[in-house]
Amino acid sequence: MSVLDLRSLSKSFGGVHAVNAVSFAIRRGEFLAMIGPNGAGKSTCFNMINGQLAPDSGTILLEGKNIAGLAPRDIWRLGVGRTFQVAATFGSMTVVENVQMALISHAGEIYRLWRPAASLYRARALDLLAQVGMREAADRPSRALAYGDVKRIELAIALANEPRLLLMDEPTAGMGARERHELIQLVKKLVVERGISVLFTEHSMDVVFAYADRIVVLARGRLIADGDAAAIRANAQVREVYFGTGKTFAGAVS
Amino acid sequence: MTLNAFLFQALNGLSSASGLFLIAAGLSLIFGVTRIVNIAHGSLYMLGTYIAYSFATKIGGGLGFWGGIIATAIVVGMLGALIEFLLLRRIYRAPELFQLLATFALVLIINDAALYIWGPEDLLGPRAPGLRGAVEIFGRRLPSYDLFLIFVGPAVLLALYFALARTRFGRLVRAATQDREMVGALGVNQAILFTSVFALGAALAGLGGALQVAREPANLATDLIAIGDAFVVVVVGGMGSIAGAYLAAVIIAEVKALCIGIGVVHFGMFSVNFSKFTLVAEFLVMAVVLIARPYGLLGRPQAAVRSVAEPEDPIRPATPLLKALAAVVLALLLCLPLLAQNSPYLLILGIDVLIAVLFATSLHFIMGPGGMHSFGHSAYFGLGAYGAALLVKWLAAPMGVALIAAPIVALGGALLFGWFAVRLSGVYLAMLTLAFAQIVWAAVFQWEELTGGSNGVIGVWPPPPFDKASVYFLLALVLTVIGVLLLRRFLFAPFGYAMRAGRDSALRAEAIGIDVKRVHWLAFAVAGCVCGVAGGLFAFAKGSISPETISVGRSIDGLVMVLLGGIQTITGPIVGASVFATLQDMVMRQTEYWRALLGAIILFLVLAFPQGIVGAVAQLFGKRRKGQTP
Ligand SMILES: Nc1ncnc2c1ncn2[C@@H]1O[C@H](COP(=O)(O)OP(=O)(O)O)[C@@H](O)[C@H]1O
Ligand SMILES: [Mg+2]
Numbered sequence: 001m002s003v004l005d006l007r008s009l010s011k012s013f014g015g016v017h018a019v020n021a022v023s024f025a026i027r028r029g030e031f032l033a034m035i036g037p038n039g040a041g042k043s044t045c046f047n048m049i050n051g052q053l054a055p056d057s058g059t060i061l062l063e064g065k066n067i068a069g070l071a072p073r074d075i076w077r078l079g080v081g082r083t084f085q086v087a088a089t090f091g092s093m094t095v096v097e098n099v100q101m102a103l104i105s106h107a108g109e110i111y112r113l114w115r116p117a118a119s120l121y122r123a124r125a126l127d128l129l130a131q132v133g134m135r136e137a138a139d140r141p142s143r144a145l146a147y148g149d150v151k152r153i154e155l156a157i158a159l160a161n162e163p164r165l166l167l168m169d170e171p172t173a174g175m176g177a178r179e180r181h182e183l184i185q186l187v188k189k190l191v192v193e194r195g196i197s198v199l200f201t202e203h204s205m206d207v208v209f210a211y212a213d214r215i216v217v218l219a220r221g222r223l224i225a226d227g228d229a230a231a232i233r234a235n236a237q238v239r240e241v242y243f244g245t246g247k248t249f250a251g252a253v254s
Numbered sequence: 255m256t257l258n259a260f261l262f263q264a265l266n267g268l269s270s271a272s273g274l275f276l277i278a279a280g281l282s283l284i285f286g287v288t289r290i291v292n293i294a295h296g297s298l299y300m301l302g303t304y305i306a307y308s309f310a311t312k313i314g315g316g317l318g319f320w321g322g323i324i325a326t327a328i329v330v331g332m333l334g335a336l337i338e339f340l341l342l343r344r345i346y347r348a349p350e351l352f353q354l355l356a357t358f359a360l361v362l363i364i365n366d367a368a369l370y371i372w373g374p375e376d377l378l379g380p381r382a383p384g385l386r387g388a389v390e391i392f393g394r395r396l397p398s399y400d401l402f403l404i405f406v407g408p409a410v411l412l413a414l415y416f417a418l419a420r421t422r423f424g425r426l427v428r429a430a431t432q433d434r435e436m437v438g439a440l441g442v443n444q445a446i447l448f449t450s451v452f453a454l455g456a457a458l459a460g461l462g463g464a465l466q467v468a469r470e471p472a473n474l475a476t477d478l479i480a481i482g483d484a485f486v487v488v489v490v491g492g493m494g495s496i497a498g499a500y501l502a503a504v505i506i507a508e509v510k511a512l513c514i515g516i517g518v519v520h521f522g523m524f525s526v527n528f529s530k531f532t533l534v535a536e537f538l539v540m541a542v543v544l545i546a547r548p549y550g551l552l553g554r555p556q557a558a559v560r561s562v563a564e565p566e567d568p569i570r571p572a573t574p575l576l577k578a579l580a581a582v583v584l585a586l587l588l589c590l591p592l593l594a595q596n597s598p599y600l601l602i603l604g605i606d607v608l609i610a611v612l613f614a615t616s617l618h619f620i621m622g623p624g625g626m627h628s629f630g631h632s633a634y635f636g637l638g639a640y641g642a643a644l645l646v647k648w649l650a651a652p653m654g655v656a657l658i659a660a661p662i663v664a665l666g667g668a669l670l671f672g673w674f675a676v677r678l679s680g681v682y683l684a685m686l687t688l689a690f691a692q693i694v695w696a697a698v699f700q701w702e703e704l705t706g707g708s709n710g711v712i713g714v715w716p717p718p719p720f721d722k723a724s725v726y727f728l729l730a731l732v733l734t735v736i737g738v739l740l741l742r743r744f745l746f747a748p749f750g751y752a753m754r755a756g757r758d759s760a761l762r763a764e765a766i767g768i769d770v771k772r773v774h775w776l777a778f779a780v781a782g783c784v785c786g787v788a789g790g791l792f793a794f795a796k797g798s799i800s801p802e803t804i805s806v807g808r809s810i811d812g813l814v815m816v817l818l819g820g821i822q823t824i825t826g827p828i829v830g831a832s833v834f835a836t837l838q839d840m841v842m843r844q845t846e847y848w849r850a851l852l853g854a855i856i857l858f859l860v861l862a863f864p865q866g867i868v869g870a871v872a873q874l875f876g877k878r879r880k881g882q883t884p
Contacts, residue, residue, distance in 0.1 A: 050765065052761075052764075052765075071764070072764040072765050073764050073765075073766075073767045073768060073769055076765060076766060076767045077767055082765050084761065084762070084765075088759040088761050088762040088765075089758075089759065089762060090754065090755045090758040090759060090762065090763075091566070091758050091759075092566040092567065092568060092569075092754055092757075092758055093568050093751070093754065093755070093758070094568045097568065097751070101751060101752070101755055101763075101766060101768075102766040102767075104748045104751070105752075105766050105767040105768055106766075106767065109748050110748050110749065110752045110767075110768055110773065111748070111749055111752075111773075111776075112747055112748045112749060113743070113744050113747045113748075113749050114743065114747055115747060115748075116571070116746045116747060117746065117747055117748045117750070117751040118571075118746070120748065141567060141568050157762075157766060160766070161766070161767070
């Protein structure tokens with residue numbers, strides 16, 4: 001059974017069909033990569049799935065329940081975690097407080113007025129930080145971190161509500177090749193342990209081909225291919241799209 | 255009302271619309287290009303009336319009436335250029351809040367300058383030559399001068415339209431309004447563009463004020479009334495849109511004229527005097543437009559709001575040193591009644607300071623951690639003060655009951671207004687909160703039967719033993735300490751963290767299940783409630799309450815206190831309020847021109863300590879570790 005099932009999802013901005021009748025599904029425990037040139041509509045897809053944008057038409061089934069048009073916070077409560085293309089954390093809080101916020105919210109304790117927040121769920125937050133390799137930085141202000149580390153914090157935050165589905169929009173943007181592999185390896189390890197399904201976008205083809213269980217390809221808002229690494233490599237239309245942007249698989253893999 | 259009377263009122267509305275438009279157009283132009291909301295724009299308008307009066311009566315008929323009007327516009331325009339050159343140029347990159355404060359400081363300075371030059375009396379200018387008569391229209395007599403004013407607005411609108419559409423200057427102004435970076439790319443001398451736009455805006459305000467000289471006396475209260483009206487017009491019309499400004503000026507002037515025209519209406523047993531609701535009507539129009547179209551009728555969404563000066567450090571529990579310091583201060587305050595046995599004045603000052611601390615701390619609660627820059631915190635102070643005073647006046651309620659009612663009344667107001675306010679941000683939020691504060695002020699002012707109107711409520715004295723200053727001081731101390739500690743506790747609790755989360759990144763906060771609007775709304779309510787306690791304490795401390803004490807001025811005082819202490823620190827507002835209240839008291843005792851002095855102090859502080867006193871001290875002691883920010 002699919003965790004997430006997109007059916008004929010569409011969204012336009014003015015005259016631009018950012019996402020045009022896109023359908024695909026994510027199976028339980030699957031590590032699914034979404035690729036496509038800049039402006040293909042990947043972030044728009046993510047924004048519709050997590051509720052930041054309401055789709056113009058189409059349905060988004062999360063384990064059979066249509067969540068299209070719900071608010072981000074409601075979709076989060078249904079077990080969908082997310083990291084952003086431009087990483088977003090709470091700059092005036094420490095690293096561990098960022099994760100604690102997610103845990104406090106998950107426990108439904110946002111409106112508590114008395115107990116100091118810094119004392120709530122700290123051990124659990126530190127544990128999550130340890131898992132993403134950021135335990136040492138726990139008490140530093142999150143705005144003082146390097147960008148790659150912020151992405152790890154976002155991962156820890158996203159794992160806090162024990163999601164069944166994790167959306168990661170360009171989690172490795174701005175990282176060097178080694179760092180990319182390390183991060184994706186880490187993500188893969190964490191989600192396999194927990195049985196979480198993942199949808200992620202990624203520009204580096206060698207990362208995609210090395211780790212993704214399956215790949216969907218978007219171009220100009222349309223889904224043009226859906227299959228495993230070998231099928232995508234062999235797909236003529238996909239090659240054309242990538243040659244058009246000056247990229248070749250050979251170049252990306254080397 | 256007959257049809258003729260209705261049409262006549264509509265004409266009256268159109269002639270008022272011209273004046274509103276002239277001032278609002280200048281404000282809007284300046285905001286469009288420089289992104290500064292010039293609170294001193296009403297002061298330039300007021301100066302226009304005074305200077306035109308002097309041209310007409312003192313400097314002699316050399317220029318004639320009309321020559322004097324034109325000369326006034328030029329003089330005020332030059333003054334605007336001077337202000338831009340000497341002051342604004344230094345603060346274009348400063349946080350929004352500081353710009354607003356700096357221009358408010360100018361309001362204080364200009365007001366006292368006018369008091370010094372022209373004295374406190376109202377000055378009525380001569381009638382306009384050639385337009386002294388009246389014309390018979392819709393069966394009533396309309397002054398010819400008002401008829402003339404009806405055409406001034408559209409004429410200036412057309413002139414501005416062609417200047418903006420057809421000239422090189424106009425192209426640059428439009429380019430700068432749409433995209434500031436582009437101006438640099440065009441290789442334009444930005445400094446000259448900004449100065450000339452400010453001069454033009456000032457000249458329009460001066461012209462608007464000068465044209466009033468034949469209609470209404472020059473008066474020292476015009477500045478804040480004019481800027482209040484102009485805010486409403488610009489926000490309703492859309493920031494930066496000249497046509498929007500005219501449209502909004504007409505709508506608002508018409509609504510007001512109709513309120514006056516309708517007069518007293520009887521609904522069975524009740525009779526409602528609509529002419530007393532002009533102020534309320536004006537601000538209701540604004541509230542409705544802002545809810546339906548947050549960027550005004552013809553405005554566009556603003557670019558992302560500029561962030562605060564410096565990112566904020568994580569909050570930490572008080573250090574042992576701070577706790578010890580607080581204990582010492584508290585002990586000293588508890589002993590104050592003993593120490594001050596021979597100078598009761600010290601206790602009165604002490605009570606004022608405590609009330610200011612509570613006021614500023616509650617304002618900081620939403621401004622700092624909530625990121626909502628309210629320009630109308632006086633509303634909740636007023637609701638608390640009047641809530642308590644009216645209970646005493648009408649129901650002879652005991653002080654205890656009145657002091658419990660004060661925060662409840664304020665809470666009600668804050669829940670209502672806050673629900674709207676949290677839907678906006680930046681200057682729009684600032685203006686909406688200001689509008690709500692004006693609604694409260696107007697209601698108090700115009701609902702004479704209940705509130706005593708401009709006379710206020712008197713005889714709100716505390717019963718024994720609280721009639722002794724020393725005992726009342728202790729009561730104020732206890733309530734203030736409880737209020738401050740509660741707010742502080744909330745900030746360290748999940749709720750306070752959620753407020754900051756929503757401010758730091760609404761996107762991320764929503765994505766982890768936080769309902770940001772709801773959290774900020776409740777924060778707004780909590781702050782209003784605590785502020786209501788300050789209002790209640792104030793009413794009993796003074797024995798009376800009047801509309802002046804809850805006016806815009808008090809909201810701005812609160813902002814100054816918070817900024818003085820440093821918006822990014824939790825202890826800041828306590829220090830800021832203490833310093834400000836003491837300073838204000840001292841300055842007021844020294845000179846009749848205390849407003850100007852206060853203005854100069856604000857300007858100095860804004861230019862010298864952009865992080866506030868506590869922020870500057872913290873930096874001095876190296877608490878902010880360097881090199882943390884990337
Ligand atoms: N909020 C928006 N308003 C207008 N156009 C948008 C908006 N968001 C995305 N677009 C447009 O939609 C298209 C898809 O964008 P996006 O989903 O960000 O692509 P990707 O993430 O694949 O690079 C682009 O043409 C982009 O310009
Ligand atoms: Mg994208």
